[in-house]
Amino acid sequence: xxxxxxxxxxxxxxxxxxxxxxxxxxxxxxxxxxxxxxxxxxxxxxxxxxxxxxxxxxxxxxxxxxxxxxxxxxxxxxxxxxxxxxxxxxxxxxxxxxxxxxxxxxxxxxxxxxxxxxxxxxxxxxxxxxxxxxxxxxxxxxxxxxxxxxxxxxxxxxxxxxxxxxxxxxxxxxxxxxxxxxxxxxxxxxxxxxxxxxxxxxxxxxxxxxxxxxxxxxxxxxxxxxxxxxxxxxxxxxxxxxxxxxxxxxxxxxxxxxxxxxxxxxxxxxxxxxxxxxxxxxxxxxxxxxxxxxxxxxxxxxxxxxxxxxxxxxxxxxxxxxxxxxxxxxxxxxxxxxxxxxxxxxxxxxxxxxxxxxxxxxxxxxxxxxxxxxxxxxxxxxxxxxxxxxxxxxxxxxxxxxxxxxxxxxxxxxxxxxxxxxxxxxxxxxxxxxxxxxxxxxxxxxxxxxxxxxxxxxxxxxxxxxxxxxxxxxxxxxxxxxxxxxxxxxxxxxxxxxxxxxxxxxxxxxxxxxxxxxxxxxxxxxxxxxxxxxxxxxxxxxxxxxxx
Numbered sequence: 001x002x003x004x005x006x007x008x009x010x011x012x013x014x015x016x017x018x019x020x021x022x023x024x025x026x027x028x029x030x031x032x033x034x035x036x037x038x039x040x041x042x043x044x045x046x047x048x049x050x051x052x053x054x055x056x057x058x059x060x061x062x063x064x065x066x067x068x069x070x071x072x073x074x075x076x077x078x079x080x081x082x083x084x085x086x087x088x089x090x091x092x093x094x095x096x097x098x099x100x101x102x103x104x105x106x107x108x109x110x111x112x113x114x115x116x117x118x119x120x121x122x123x124x125x126x127x128x129x130x131x132x133x134x135x136x137x138x139x140x141x142x143x144x145x146x147x148x149x150x151x152x153x154x155x156x157x158x159x160x161x162x163x164x165x166x167x168x169x170x171x172x173x174x175x176x177x178x179x180x181x182x183x184x185x186x187x188x189x190x191x192x193x194x195x196x197x198x199x200x201x202x203x204x205x206x207x208x209x210x211x212x213x214x215x216x217x218x219x220x221x222x223x224x225x226x227x228x229x230x231x232x233x234x235x236x237x238x239x240x241x242x243x244x245x246x247x248x249x250x251x252x253x254x255x256x257x258x259x260x261x262x263x264x265x266x267x268x269x270x271x272x273x274x275x276x277x278x279x280x281x282x283x284x285x286x287x288x289x290x291x292x293x294x295x296x297x298x299x300x301x302x303x304x305x306x307x308x309x310x311x312x313x314x315x316x317x318x319x320x321x322x323x324x325x326x327x328x329x330x331x332x333x334x335x336x337x338x339x340x341x342x343x344x345x346x347x348x349x350x351x352x353x354x355x356x357x358x359x360x361x362x363x364x365x366x367x368x369x370x371x372x373x374x375x376x377x378x379x380x381x382x383x384x385x386x387x388x389x390x391x392x393x394x395x396x397x398x399x400x401x402x403x404x405x406x407x408x409x410x411x412x413x414x415x416x417x418x419x420x421x422x423x424x425x426x427x428x429x430x431x432x433x434x435x436x437x438x439x440x441x442x443x444x445x446x447x448x449x450x451x452x453x454x455x456x457x458x459x460x461x462x463x464x465x466x467x468x469x470x471x472x473x474x475x476x477x478x479x480x481x482x483x484x485x486x487x488x489x490x491x492x493x494x495x496x497x498x499x500x501x502x503x504x505x506x507x508x509x510x511x512x513x514x515x516x517x518x519x520x521x522x523x524x525x526x527x528x529x530x531x532x533x534x535x536x537x538x539x540x541x542x543x544x545x546x547x548x
Contacts, residue, residue, distance in 0.1 A: 034527070035547040041248040042526060042543055045260050047273040048395075048428035049227045049253035053208040055193050056128050056135040059467065060432065061274070061448065061536055064190050066230060066251060069540045070215040071193035072238075074102050074121070074172070075184055077537055079530035081452050083184060087116060087194065087216065088172075097179045104170045109237035110196050111213075111220045118166035120194035120216075126152075126159035127200075128191055136436065137191040139466040140450070143459045144186045145178040145485065150464065178485050185451040188537070218244045218541035227253060232540075245544035255396040255428070261521070270526050270545075274536070275399050276519040281337055284521065291521045294338045295532045298350055298449035299516040300457070301339070303392070303407070303442050304435065307509060308471040312441065316380050317388065318508035320373040321442075324414040325407060326366050331514040334406045335399070339514040345447070345457055346501050347515050352454035352490070355498035359505045370414040377418045384417040391424045394444035395431040403513075404444065435469040446516065449535050454497040455484065461509055472509040524548070 048062040055067050074088040088102040108116035127133050129141050129152040141149035147163025163175035176183060186192070199214045200207045207213060210221040218240070219232035232249035234241065252269060254260045257277045261284065263269045276284060276292070285292045303325075311317045327341045343362040346353050361369060382388045392408065394400040401423075408421040426434060434440050449456040458481050459465060463473045480503055484496035504510075518536070522529055525548035530538055 034544075036245065037525065037545040037547045040246050040545050041250065042246055042271065042540065042545060043250045043252065043269040044271040044540075045252045045254045045263070045269050045273040047253065047275070048255055050230070051429045051432060053213065053221065053224075055124075055190050055195070056133050056137070058190070059136045060428070061446075062253065062428070064536065065538060066221075066232075067190035067193070068217075068537060069219050069249070070213075070217045070221060070232065070235075071190065072108075072217040073190070073192050074104075074187045076539065077188055077533075077535075079533045081533075081535065083188070086188075091184060093183070097181045097183060098176045100174045100176070100183055101167070102172045102174075104172065105239050106170060107239045108216065109239065111215050111235040111237055112196075112199075113237050114196065114214075115169070116194055116216050117169040118172040119169070120196060121172050122164050122166050123197045124193060124195040125164045126162050127195065129153050129162050130159045131155045135191070136466050137189075139459075139462070139464060140186075140189065140191050142462075142464065143455065144174075144183060145176045145180050147175045147177045149177075153464075153466075180485070182451070182453055185453065189450045218539075219246075219249055229253070240541065244541050246540060249540055257398050264521050264523075270523045271529060272521045274518040274520050275397065276337065276521065277398060278335055278337070278402060281519070288521060290524060292519070293522060293531045294517045294519045296338070296340070296534060297516050297518050297536065298347060298452065298456075298534045299446055299536075300342060300345055300347060301403075301444075301446050301513050301516050302345065303511040303513065304440075304445040304470050305442055305508070305510055306438055306440055306471060307473075308438065309441065311380065311388065312390075314380055315508055316376040318511075320376040320380075320415070321411065321419075322508050322511045323361060323369040323376075324373040324411055325511060325513070326410050326414065327513050328366075329410060330403055330406055334403055335514070337519045338517045342512045342515050344501055344505055345461075345510060345512050346454050346497070347457070350449060350454050350457070351452045352494045352497050353501075355494045356454070356501045357498065359502075366414070374415060374418060377415065382418050387418050387420045389420040389422070390441035391422045392442050392444070393424045393426060393431065393434060393440045395428050396425060400444050401425065438469075438471060442511075445510070448516075452535065454494075454501075455481070458484075458497060458500050458504070461504060470509055472504075472507070474503060474507060477503045477507070 046062045046065045050063040050066055052058050072086050074086050075083050076086040087104055087108050089105045091102040093100045128135050138153045148157050148161045151157040152159050152162050165173045167173050196214045203212045210224050218238045220235045222233040223231040230251040234244050257275050260272045264272050305312050305318050331339045331341045343358040344356055348356040392404050394404045404423050411419050435443055460467050461472050463478050480500035484493050487493035487496055525546045527544050527546050528542040
């Protein structure tokens with residue numbers, strides 16, 4: 001896997017030299033000898049029907065795949081994680097990284113032909129922070145340390161006080177309350193797109209319907225049949241439209257990995273979702289050796305625990321479950337596609353994660369862990385006659401079900417009948433609602449980095465975070481993360497991150513299981529799909545169909 005390689009400069013940066021990246025890399029060269037198919041249509045399974053197309057209402061990977069291709073942020077990245085110009089053609093910052101100025105492309109346009117202006121970003125950022133929007137990602141602005149973000153989100157100040165200003169139509173200025181040397185990397189996330197204010201306000205909640213929506217990315221929704229497909233068409237006003245080869249994109253919401261592969265083998269789709277059936281994996285690799293990909297990702301598969309619900313508000317109960325869950329069986333025998341066992345939420349191979357260490361008990365044998373786990377549960381009052389009984393929630397997927405069944409059996413065996421696990425399956429949208437509303441005991445979950453820095457994982461558990469659906473709160477953890485923002489060097493920041501992760505692990509806020517891979521199949525005639533991108537950023541503007 002090619003991990004992100006963030007470089008931090010020491011002085012004011014402009015895009016012609018920033019990070020040493022050639023801005024012309026954004027437009028993929030199809031090659032002098034490439035023969036394009038007359039049918040430039042790609043069919044991709046995104047795994048679920050999006051809960052919404054409103055960038056401020058979404059949080060999942062399926063929604064993100066759509067948002068990243070119909071909208072465009074100030075910056076984007078290549079498949080190595082190098083930042084590239086997006087709507088902003090260049091940018092600069094002051095010496096202490098607290099004031100960032102972005103220069104927008106004069107030819108950036110909305111799909112209705114209107115120019116994209118700095119005020120479109122101001123409106124969008126204020127809307128994201130506005131408590132009336134109730135965005136699950138409102139707290140993302142506090143991770144960016146945008147001035148007054150916390151006060152606006154909490155309703156103590158109006159959105160007009162947010163630290164974002166349109167200096168003129170083509171210059172956007174961000175004022176931060178703290179020095180964030182990697183602030184530009186946070187701006188690639190799809191919550192940070194511009195919005196066309198007059199369209200949003202004219203149509204209200206219906207503004208995202210294909211007949212109403214106005215986008216600034218390379219594509220625009222042309223049709224959406226719920227639970228069947230979303231069709232995208234090229235945006236003729238997109239600033240780089242001449243380099244967009246695809247004439248149609250069809251996105252399917254296939255939750256079943258088996259159905260996904262069946263459709264692929266029968267020629268019904270060109271790119272599968274990011275999970276292949278475990279029982280078919282080896283056969284697929286043998287039958288399609290050049291079409292199966294398993295790149296490593298900046299993602300953690302884990303079991304989320306409802307920290308505010310008894311008995312899971314008892315650390316001993318959480319620790320017992322974490323100790324007794326044999327990750328090696330799940331990772332290497334149940335999955336076996338290249339996933340990596342983990343005992344920490346934050347991957348140690350992400351930028352800033354190099355000092356993160358496993359909890360001490362991770363070095364014990366499984367038998368030693370089991371014995372300690374039994375002692376903890378007995379101390380909490382459980383016995384074979386009075387077992388710990390709870391529901392394990394997962395969203396529809398053969399692989400999630402397979403893991404849940406294995407986890408249930410492992411816990412039952414290792415804890416000698418002291419637990420009884422009931423499996424509960426829900427469809428994607430219902431599952432998301434259950435987690436946010438706290439209507440669960442333990443739930444299957446996955447977290448992928450929004451940007452290549454350990455803070456992208458650690459910010460999730462801050463007490464004020466709107467993404468914190470585990471309902472974990474610890475003021476010492478909050479302070480450890482806050483200290484990382486005050487660090488003057490990368491070494492100190494990494495030490496602060498390790499301290500925060502150690503607190504998280506000590507409290508057993510969640511049960512990390514493995515670091516994921518993106519196991520998918522891609523037809524050989526599909527070119528330009530950045531399958532190796534560890535942050536799941538797949539820009540279809542670079543994709544084209546070769547003659548076949």
